[in-house]
Amino acid sequence: MSDLLARHRAVIPSWVALNYSEPIEIIGGKGCRVTDSQGRSYLDFFAGILTNMLGYDVAEVREAVERQLATGIYHTSTLYLIRGQVELAEKIAKLSGISGAKVFFTNSGSEANETALAAALSARKANQVLAMRNSYHGRTFGTVAITGNASWKASSNDPFGTHYLHGTDRQLPAYRNLSDAEFIDACVEDLRALLAAAIHPADVGALIAEPIQGVGGFTMAPDGLFRAYKEVLDEHGILFISDEVQTGWGRTGEHFWGIQAHRITPDLMTFAKGLGNGFAIGGVVGRGDVLDGIRGNGISTFGGNPISTAAGNATLDYVLSHDLQANAAACGDIIIAGLRTAANELKTVADVRGKGLMFAVDLADPSTGKPAPALAAKALEAAKERGLLVGKGGLYGSTLRMAPPLTLSEAEAREGLGLLVDALRAVDAETT
Ligand code: PLP
Numbered sequence: 001m002s003d004l005l006a007r008h009r010a011v012i013p014s015w016v017a018l019n020y021s022e023p024i025e026i027i028g029g030k031g032c033r034v035t036d037s038q039g040r041s042y043l044d045f046f047a048g049i050l051t052n053m054l055g056y057d058v059a060e061v062r063e064a065v066e067r068q069l070a071t072g073i074y075h076t077s078t079l080y081l082i083r084g085q086v087e088l089a090e091k092i093a094k095l096s097g098i099s100g101a102k103v104f105f106t107n108s109g110s111e112a113n114e115t116a117l118a119a120a121l122s123a124r125k126a127n128q129v130l131a132m133r134n135s136y137h138g139r140t141f142g143t144v145a146i147t148g149n150a151s152w153k154a155s156s157n158d159p160f161g162t163h164y165l166h167g168t169d170r171q172l173p174a175y176r177n178l179s180d181a182e183f184i185d186a187c188v189e190d191l192r193a194l195l196a197a198a199i200h201p202a203d204v205g206a207l208i209a210e211p212i213q214g215v216g217g218f219t220m221a222p223d224g225l226f227r228a229y230k231e232v233l234d235e236h237g238i239l240f241i242s243d244e245v246q247t248g249w250g251r252t253g254e255h256f257w258g259i260q261a262h263r264i265t266p267d268l269m270t271f272a273k274g275l276g277n278g279f280a281i282g283g284v285v286g287r288g289d290v291l292d293g294i295r296g297n298g299i300s301t302f303g304g305n306p307i308s309t310a311a312g313n314a315t316l317d318y319v320l321s322h323d324l325q326a327n328a329a330a331c332g333d334i335i336i337a338g339l340r341t342a343a344n345e346l347k348t349v350a351d352v353r354g355k356g357l358m359f360a361v362d363l364a365d366p367s368t369g370k371p372a373p374a375l376a377a378k379a380l381e382a383a384k385e386r387g388l389l390v391g392k393g394g395l396y397g398s399t400l401r402m403a404p405p406l407t408l409s410e411a412e413a414r415e416g417l418g419l420l421v422d423a424l425r426a427v428d429a430e431t432t
Pocket of ligand 1: 107108109110111113136137138139210214215243244245246272273282
């Protein structure tokens with residue numbers, strides 16, 4: 001065990017996840033590559049943890065932050081006007097497509113979701129929430145309650161009496177062999193039954209959902225499901241919150257916000273991870289009347305501070321001026337098609353899915369067809385040995401998750417695809 005790992009184990013709680021049997025320390029980065037303390041270089045197909053949306057050492061972001069640092073003001077107080085905060089809010093409000101949108105900035109996705117829940121529950125004078133099975137929304141008191149998988153919950157408290165919908169979970173026998181249209185109908189029927197008998201719709205503030213489940217293994221509801229849900233919710237005035245922490249900013253290629261695949265405009269959207277390209281910033285954008293309705297005034301001490309909003313403005317401007325959404329679509333198509341072709345010969349690969357630069361591979365035991373977390377762990381290590389960093393997760397821990405920087409070049413897309421397929425082939429060859 002390295003000295004740093006031993007020191008980490010001594011002072012950091014044991015449940016803090018570390019990748020790899022020998023965890024690495026990343027000490028440098030440029031473009032889509034990082035270097036560890038042993039001098040090894042890796043192509044980062046997880047963009048940190050979807051945080052380095054533009055990759056590493058991006059001049060535009062560095063210079064914007066340096067300009068702010070040069071003023072001597074890293075932070076004073078959000079009690080004063082902050083130009084970068086207003087400018088960033090204006091851009092995000094416009095991009096949201098929500099009319100009269102307002103934006104509140106936080107430091108993380110968890111806080112963003114807390115704010116969205118507070119706003120929705122206040123607006124509706126309600127105390128209950130609908131969420132999705134196998135969702136992940138954060139590790140604060142409210143967000144663990146709406147996280148739909150016990151193993152990802154930092155506690156089992158639930159102040160809302162959360163009700164979980166099926167939409168992204170097709171494991172139950174009754175749902176398994178349905179077409180997308182039949183599945184959507186069945187899910188809607190389930191929602192209607194819930195609202196007719198199990199709970200009083202007036203008590204429900206919102207449905208919160210990730211358009212593609214991140215920690216859940218990049219699991220996708222069939223396109224149109226959330227529109228079908230929203231039609232039912234609208235009958236009761238229940239609000240819809242789209243958690244875009246992983247799916248926002250064009251990552252899915254086809255749309256700027258993941259929820260647009262469902263052809264709806266949500267009431268509120270939350271974001272975090274990539275916006276600061278590594279600087280901590282999150283927030284909620286949504287209907288002004290709903291966000292204004294949070295009772296009591298106040299601030300977030302650091303939310304929307306000058307440094308994080310300088311980074312956010314520079315990152316967002318870069319995404320838009322370089323049309324990284326189109327790049328995500330082009331590079332994602334190359335990789336997903338390549339993975340699908342390779343999967344035809346790989347007995348341990350059970351599924352390849354994704355959109356744009358958000359794609360996943362499920363590993364399963366070839367003799368039983370059951371999810372194989374141990375094979376995914378091996379593939380994670382095999383990719384690292386080949387110089388490729390990827391993520392792992394999913395409902396059974398058997399999913400490799402990839403979300404490279406949106407600045408990935410087509411050459412890097414092909415290179416990463418080659419390394420990943422090679423790693424998968426090695427695991428496949430070892431498995432009988
Ligand atoms: N929502 C989603 C979809 C996430 O994936 C995450 C984090 O992984 C969060 C919310 C919580 O964000 P944070 O870790 O910044 O609090």
